[in-house]
Amino acid sequence: MQRRVVAFYQDEEQHWAARLDCGHGQHVRHDPPWMVREWVTTEEGRATRIGSLLECKLCDEEAKESS
Numbered sequence: 001m002q003r004r005v006v007a008f009y010q011d012e013e014q015h016w017a018a019r020l021d022c023g024h025g026q027h028v029r030h031d032p033p034w035m036v037r038e039w040v041t042t043e044e045g046r047a048t049r050i051g052s053l054l055e056c057k058l059c060d061e062e063a064k065e066s067s
Helices: 043-047 055-066
Strands: 001-010 015-021 023-026 053-055
Touching: none
Parallel strands: none
Antiparallel strands: 001 015, 001 053, 015 023
């Protein structure tokens, strides 16, 4: 289920994660060569992603459990 990004925060290991409008978090690591997300390394880059859509795996799991 796709949800909008409303903010970013760092977890206890200082990895970046997106706060989604459903209240869940989704990691958005820049970990080349596996994940190339250079935008996450700067405040300006993260700001450009506010309002974008990400897949929320937790919402998907909750929807499966309730059906």
